[in-house]
Amino acid sequence: MRVALMVTCINDALYPGTGQAVVRLLRRLGVKVDFPAAQTCCAQPMVNTGYLDEAVPVVRTFVDAFSGYDAIVTPSGSCAGSARHQHGLVARRSGDPGLERAVAEVSPRVYELSEFLVDVLGVTDVGAYFPHTVTYHPTCHSLRMLGVGDRPRLLLESVRGLTLLDLPGADQCCGFGGTFAVKNADTSVAMGTDKVRHVQETGAEVLVAGDNSCLTHIGGLMSRQRAGVRTVHLAEILASTEGAVLGVPTTAGARR
Amino acid sequence: MSGTFVGMPVFPTAAREALGNAQLRHNLAHATGTIRGKRSRLVEEVTDSITGDSGWEDLRLAGAGVKEAALLGLERELLRLEETLTANGATVHWAQDAAEANRIVTGIARRHGVDEVVKVKSMVTQEIGLNEALAAEGIAAWETDLAELIVQLGDDLPSHILVPAIHRNRAEVREIFLRAMKEVGRPAPEDLTDEPAVLAAAAREHLREKFLRAKVGVSGANFAVAETGTLVVVESEGNGRMCLTLPEVLVSVVGIEKVVSQWEDLDPLLRLLPRSSTGERMNPYTSTWSGVTPGDGPQEVHVVLLDNGRTNALADRTGRQALRCIRCSACLNVCPVYERTGGHAYGSVYPGPIGAILNPLLKGIGTDEQVDSLPYASSLCGACFEACPVRIDIPSVLVDQRAQVVDARRGHGVKSLGSGHAAEAIAFKGAAVALSDARKLGFGERFTRVGLGAARRLGSLPVLSKWAGARDLPPAPPESFRSWWERTDGGRSEGEGR
Amino acid sequence: MTAREQILARVRSALADVTDVPAAPPAPRRTPVEDVVGHFAERVADYRAAVVRSTPEDLAAAVAAAVPAGASVVVPAGLGVDVPGATVDDGSLTAADLDGIDVVVTEAVVGIAETGTIVLDHGPGQGRRAITLVPDTHVCIVTVDQVVLDVPDAVGLLTASVRQGRPLTWISGPSATSDIELSRVEGVHGPRNLHVIVVGPATGA
Numbered sequence: 005m006r007v008a009l010m011v012t013c014i015n016d017a018l019y020p021g022t023g024q025a026v027v028r029l030l031r032r033l034g035v036k037v038d039f040p041a042a043q044t045c046c047a048q049p050m051v052n053t054g055y056l057d058e059a060v061p062v063v064r065t066f067v068d069a070f071s072g073y074d075a076i077v078t079p080s081g082s083c084a085g086s087a088r089h090q091h092g093l094v095a096r097r098s099g100d101p102g103l104e105r106a107v108a109e110v111s112p113r114v115y116e117l118s119e120f121l122v123d124v125l126g127v128t129d130v131g132a133y134f135p136h137t138v139t140y141h142p143t144c145h146s147l148r149m150l151g152v153g154d155r156p157r158l159l160l161e162s163v164r165g166l167t168l169l170d171l172p173g174a175d176q177c178c179g180f181g182g183t184f185a186v187k188n189a190d191t192s193v194a195m196g197t198d199k200v201r202h203v204q205e206t207g208a209e210v211l212v213a214g215d216n217s218c219l220t221h222i223g224g225l226m227s228r229q230r231a232g233v234r235t236v237h238l239a240e241i242l243a244s245t246e247g248a249v250l251g252v253p254t255t256a257g258a259r260r
Numbered sequence: 261m262s263g264t265f266v267g268m269p270v271f272p273t274a275a276r277e278a279l280g281n282a283q284l285r286h287n288l289a290h291a292t293g294t295i296r297g298k299r300s301r302l303v304e305e306v307t308d309s310i311t312g313d314s315g316w317e318d319l320r321l322a323g324a325g326v327k328e329a330a331l332l333g334l335e336r337e338l339l340r341l342e343e344t345l346t347a348n349g350a351t352v353h354w355a356q357d358a359a360e361a362n363r364i365v366t367g368i369a370r371r372h373g374v375d376e377v378v379k380v381k382s383m384v385t386q387e388i389g390l391n392e393a394l395a396a397e398g399i400a401a402w403e404t405d406l407a408e409l410i411v412q413l414g415d416d417l418p419s420h421i422l423v424p425a426i427h428r429n430r431a432e433v434r435e436i437f438l439r440a441m442k443e444v445g446r447p448a449p450e451d452l453t454d455e456p457a458v459l460a461a462a463a464r465e466h467l468r469e470k471f472l473r474a475k476v477g478v479s480g481a482n483f484a485v486a487e488t489g490t491l492v493v494v495e496s497e498g499n500g501r502m503c504l505t506l507p508e509v510l511v512s513v514v515g516i517e518k519v520v521s522q523w524e525d526l527d528p529l530l531r532l533l534p535r536s537s538t539g540e541r542m543n544p545y546t547s548t549w550s551g552v553t554p555g556d557g558p559q560e561v562h563v564v565l566l567d568n569g570r571t572n573a574l575a576d577r578t579g580r581q582a583l584r585c586i587r588c589s590a591c592l593n594v595c596p597v598y599e600r601t602g603g604h605a606y607g608s609v610y611p612g613p614i615g616a617i618l619n620p621l622l623k624g625i626g627t628d629e630q631v632d633s634l635p636y637a638s639s640l641c642g643a644c645f646e647a648c649p650v651r652i653d654i655p656s657v658l659v660d661q662r663a664q665v666v667d668a669r670r671g672h673g674v675k676s677l678g679s680g681h682a683a684e685a686i687a688f689k690g691a692a693v694a695l696s697d698a699r700k701l702g703f704g705e706r707f708t709r710v711g712l713g714a715a716r717r718l719g720s721l722p723v724l725s726k727w728a729g730a731r732d733l734p735p736a737p738p739e740s741f742r743s744w745w746e747r748t749d750g751g752r753s754e755g756e757g758r
Numbered sequence: 759m760t761a762r763e764q765i766l767a768r769v770r771s772a773l774a775d776v777t778d779v780p781a782a783p784p785a786p787r788r789t790p791v792e793d794v795v796g797h798f799a800e801r802v803a804d805y806r807a808a809v810v811r812s813t814p815e816d817l818a819a820a821v822a823a824a825v826p827a828g829a830s831v832v833v834p835a836g837l838g839v840d841v842p843g844a845t846v847d848d849g850s851l852t853a854a855d856l857d858g859i860d861v862v863v864t865e866a867v868v869g870i871a872e873t874g875t876i877v878l879d880h881g882p883g884q885g886r887r888a889i890t891l892v893p894d895t896h897v898c899i900v901t902v903d904q905v906v907l908d909v910p911d912a913v914g915l916l917t918a919s920v921r922q923g924r925p926l927t928w929i930s931g932p933s934a935t936s937d938i939e940l941s942r943v944e945g946v947h948g949p950r951n952l953h954v955i956v957v958g959p960a961t962g963a
Contacts, residue, residue, distance in 0.1 A: 016740050017736075018734055020743075020744050023745075024741070037750075039742070044695040044697075047695070051659060053662060053666070054659070054666035055663075059692070061695075065698070090659075148641070148643070175643070179596065179639060181639025183636075188637060190276045191279065195639070196730075196731075197730075221731065225730060227731075
């Protein structure tokens with residue numbers, strides 16, 4: 005099976021540790037993973053803001069980078085959702101039947117990390133160790149656009165040393181929403197503040213999610229409010245072992 | 261559309277004001293939280309009571325199916341509805357817009373020489389501003405639904421489809437009743453408390469004299485059955501039954517999208533609607549009538565079939581699904597944006613997620629900044645689609661409408677755009693170039709710079725200071741993922757994954 | 759062009775891309791329950807309506823028990839049970855007259871177990887709509903053979919009434935509102951008291 009890592013633009017630029025964790029995790033599970041260097045972005049920021057013409061070349065770059073792989077794995081529910089549910093729309097807009105065919109070929113092979121682990125590899129215990137209390141925020145696109153369901157929970161429950169606490173109002177959006185956070189900043193912050201309150205109510209040390217975009221928003225609020233809770237991407241917890249626990253920086257709230 | 265919301269600011273501005281109102285946020289969180297809990301229990305019950313795990317989903321598919329079929333065959337269904345209504349003794353009128361509909365209704369009221377009408381809660385008559393049109397002719401329109409009464413007596417605007425006074429708590433309702441009831445009829449009792457049951461009893465006493473003397477009733481309809489010429493009103497309090505039964509004359513204003521093909525089509529809809537709206541297995545009262553019933557109820561029955569932008573919506577291939585809406589308001593109750601901003605911020609009688617798509621569909625995109633701001637009033641979290649009993653994919657329509665907003669501006673020179681739109685357009689055009697070829701750009705670290713540059717251009721808007729004002733951005737890492745991959749041969753030189 | 763012609767032309771043009779209209783998938787049915795009448799009684803009671811069971815022989819007594827002492831009563835023509843002292847509606851009572859009457863006793867045409875709903879088609883024994891609306895107490899008689907499991911069964915049974923042009927009133931509990939803080943309160947404009955008598959042969963035990 006030829007497997008490609010779609011690291012996502014935000015992870016590439018801001019959270020390389022998440023991409024490194026996916027690589028480490030997949031290798032540990034015996035998966036040979038490629039990183040196609042031509043990849044850039046899933047085009048979701050353009051699509052969701054209404055710039056469909058601008059999304060066309062980005063989607064073209066995406067399918068060029070990832071065609072030929074059996075599975076494209078990404079540590080992002082949002083970007084996986086974009087590839088699976090929006091690339092077709094962009095391709096139709098382009099009026100290029102070749103792009104439509106390429107998208108039809110590539111987009112169904114895009115998997116969010118927990119889907120790939122549970123559905124394709126058939127594992128829930130990935131041999132991870134993470135000795136912290138954790139609460140899990142199901143990001144909206146992983147929850148509703150992809151329907152990852154309880155896969156992240158199954159994975160987390162199998163992590164040794166980890167205590168998983170229920171997050172009140174877990175299925176409520178954190179308020180990030182891409183350019184929503186800029187265009188409707190006040191509402192976005194109000195939603196995020198409620199999310200932070202719920203996270204604090206759990207008493208967990210760590211907030212985990214499958215999307216660094218949402219974690220940037222929530223973590224940014226928690227950092228500002230000195231909430232004392234760290235944000236860690238699911239991949240980094242699953243990649244952690246007794247030899248190396250990832251995603252636990254020294255400064256509360258900040259992420260590396 | 262209704263004049264009540266004229267001059268509303270764009271959504272982010274209106275939202276900011278609403279967010280500053282702690283009482284409003286408390287009222288909304290309490291009310292929507294209550295209804296969400298009731299609804300989800302009943303949805304699970306349906307799934308459990310129908311074999312397999314897809315009971316509710318299958319019911320949604322059936323409900324969406326009957327509405328979609330009627331919409332796609334709308335010309336035939338409307339002609340059939342007109343024929344059956346007429347055969348049943350009703351008079352059918354057609355209205356292209358609000359003004360025409362208002363002329364028809366006021367004309368009927370004037371012909372009967374009345375100076376008042378009683379009204380069933382109806383979204384469509386709010387949409388067309390019927391009360392204001394009647395008032396201009398010296399005819400008082402008494403709202404008889406409790407929440408509408410609260411809004412009317414409080415000289416307020418509705419903020420929710422089902423519960424227009426959802427933004428008011430019991431103490432506020434008491435004050436409004438004490439202050440305003442005496443101006444328009446029977447006063448509230450002096451010892452009025454803020455118990456909901458006591459407040460409801462005061463409304464009963466206040467409205468009863470109006471019900472008993474009214475000559476003309478005005479309603480909308482939840483559904484109109486083409487096959488049998490039957491209108492349906494779904495309600496809880498009995499005010500609907502009063503208005504539909506006691507007056508001599510009944511005028512119903514019905515949007516053309518309310519038609520369903522046949523009587524049996526009501527089955528999935530009558531199972532979906534109450535569970536999705538009030539979180540009940542069935543609403544207390546559902547009334548159906550087919551024109552005039554000799555010796556029972558109004559003996560003069562009018563039906564006004566209204567377009568008012570619905571054919572615009574129908575012409576939008578992605579957006580037309582919004583016409584399936586049965587006005588249950590489940591999307592409002594689950595929407596995290598609505599829960600925090602309330603309904604007024606949407607600037608229309610149709611607030612919340614459905615309002616965010618319906619207003620642009622009815623009014624058109626590219627002419628009004630306020631309307632164009634609505635498709636962006638969503639984080640695209642998808643909770644609305646999940647809750648919608650007729651499976652309106654609101655997020656997809658929102659995204660499509662955002663593209664329509666951007667496209668409508670493409671025709672204009674950058675100078676004619678507001679500075680915010682211009683900065684955004686430039687940022688996305690730049691990003692499109694940057695992101696279409698990793699090598700040409702020399703991607704790597706430079707992406708960070710490009711990304712932050714784009715963010716800063718967006719940040720020339722005052723709003724980005726809001727981001728930075730409330731949130732810390734993460735520190736930039738020493739190297740990007742792709743640099744690490746190149747430098748370490750995919751981590752192998754660091755001993756990864758041997 | 760008239761408004762009618764304009765609207766129809768706009769509909770036609772808006773749907774020019776539509777080539778075929780797919781039929782709606784059938785709505786799913788609730789799985790049967792063993793005791794449909796018991797389920798009905800339970801669900802009606804859920805709405806805080808009073809529910810009693812009665813045999814046909816005891817019906818008059820059950821009705822009398824549901825009517826408070828000294829209350830004025832109106833009944834429709836054709837009611838299958840004698841209510842002593844009741845006014846039989848002949849269509850001449852005004853809304854104001856009805857407002858002075860305490861209780862109405864009627865029959866129904868269908869009972870829906872799953873939703874605890876009674877449906878009137880305002881035929882003989884049920885009367886015109888106003889009489890079951892204005893008085894504050896509605897005593898409604900439903901026979902066990904009228905009780906169906908769920909909404910689709912009821913919609914099917916009611917087709918004939920609707921095709922005959924009859925109005926319908928579906929009643930699920932007493933008048934109620936959720937308009938203040940979305941908390942349900944019983945009793946607004948419709949009858950504040952709903953009393954359902956389920957009539958059937960005595961069951962075992």
